[in-house]
Amino acid sequence: MTSTPDLQLTGLALVGGGKIGEALLSGLTRRPGAAAGIVVVERSADRAAELVGTYGVRSLDLAAAAAACRVVLVAVKPQDVDALLADLAPHVGPDHLVVSVAAGVPTARVEAALPAGTPVVRVMPNTPALVDEGMSVLSAGAHATPAHLDEAEALLSAVGQVRRVPEKQQDAVTALSGSGPAYFFYLVEAMVDAGILLGLPRALAADLIVQTALGAATMLRDSGEHPVQLREAVTSPGGTTIAAIRELERHGVRAALIAAIEAAHDRSVELGRRTG
Ligand SMILES: NC(=O)C1=CN([C@@H]2O[C@H](COP(=O)(O)OP(=O)(O)OC[C@H]3O[C@@H](n4cnc5c(N)ncnc54)[C@H](OP(=O)(O)O)[C@@H]3O)[C@@H](O)[C@H]2O)C=CC1
Numbered sequence: 001m002t003s004t005p006d007l008q009l010t011g012l013a014l015v016g017g018g019k020i021g022e023a024l025l026s027g028l029t030r031r032p033g034a035a036a037g038i039v040v041v042e043r044s045a046d047r048a049a050e051l052v053g054t055y056g057v058r059s060l061d062l063a064a065a066a067a068a069c070r071v072v073l074v075a076v077k078p079q080d081v082d083a084l085l086a087d088l089a090p091h092v093g094p095d096h097l098v099v100s101v102a103a104g105v106p107t108a109r110v111e112a113a114l115p116a117g118t119p120v121v122r123v124m125p126n127t128p129a130l131v132d133e134g135m136s137v138l139s140a141g142a143h144a145t146p147a148h149l150d151e152a153e154a155l156l157s158a159v160g161q162v163r164r165v166p167e168k169q170q171d172a173v174t175a176l177s178g179s180g181p182a183y184f185f186y187l188v189e190a191m192v193d194a195g196i197l198l199g200l201p202r203a204l205a206a207d208l209i210v211q212t213a214l215g216a217a218t219m220l221r222d223s224g225e226h227p228v229q230l231r232e233a234v235t236s237p238g239g240t241t242i243a244a245i246r247e248l249e250r251h252g253v254r255a256a257l258i259a260a261i262e263a264a265h266d267r268s269v270e271l272g273r274r275t276g
């Protein structure tokens with residue numbers, strides 16, 4: 001029987017310490033002793049200093065980080081990926097593992113920019129990694145073995161749930177769980193606004209909606225019931241909820257959500273095309 005290898009804590013280079021980079025860093029450094037094995041590479045010296053100060057990691061330049069670390073996690077914007085890979089290529093090879101979280105960017109594009117045989121794993125994480133409730137979805141590139149996938153899974157499972165999919169599903173995954181937290185935050189904003197319209201203090205409206213979101217998410221996860229059953233249990237005959245549902249249907253909210261997620265998918269595909 002094979003066991004999932006634990007992350008080699010002496011060797012993770014995070015390239016790009018922005019929003020998702022920090023979410024991952026924050027989760028990973030909660031493991032006792034982990035920070036000592038993590039290096040950040042950031043374009044901005046001020047940002048690097050901030051991450052070093054907050055998380056106790058080290059900051060190095062790209063060449064030194066790739067020399068010190070076997071796993072290189074690329075977390076720069078898709079528009080910056082080609083330039084970054086060109087800089088990274090002289091410093092990595094088949095003994096490294098390159099993990100890319102860049103939306104839309106296929107593993108084939110990453111592999112083509114790196115020395116032949118360099119293992120690449122594509123990952124779509126999300127920002128709830130900040131609170132260890134992330135959803136990360138992995139796909140192997142052409143040179144990534146099951147052991148490389150296990151290694152990437154061990155890394156990401158420190159910050160939440162992990163699933164594996166064929167790479168052709170990654171643009172849809174990006175539209176659902178990668179961008180997904182933003183849709184929920186947007187709904188919460190709108191629902192709090194409704195509370196304000198109805199005369200509630202903002203802080204009270206926010207408390208009511210956040211707890212309601214948490215309760216609903218917990219029921220979705222733990223009850224084993226379909227969302228339709230859960231919604232029907234709230235919808236009393238002749239009551240308040242059905243009055244609201246009728247307005248959601250009248251305004252095409254279901255169709256708007258489907259169209260929004262389809263647009264996110266299409267943008268992921270577009271970002272995946274070579275820009276340079
Ligand atoms: N935000 C999210 O929820 C998620 C994002 N992603 C993916 O993660 C990647 C990063 O997204 P996000 O964190 O939102 O973006 P950010 O712009 O917040 O972070 C990217 C960081 O990388 C830095 N950077 C750019 N080029 C280099 C370089 N050559 N060397 C070192 N650092 C560099 C940027 O610096 P500067 O600011 O100077 O440009 C910035 O600090 C994207 O590819 C995105 O598709 C995936 C899942 C979820």
Ligand SMILES: O=C(O)[C@@H]1CCC=N1
Nearest residue numbers: 103174177178179180
């Ligand atoms: O908005 C974006 O492009 C990134 C990818 C998924 C979430 N944020």
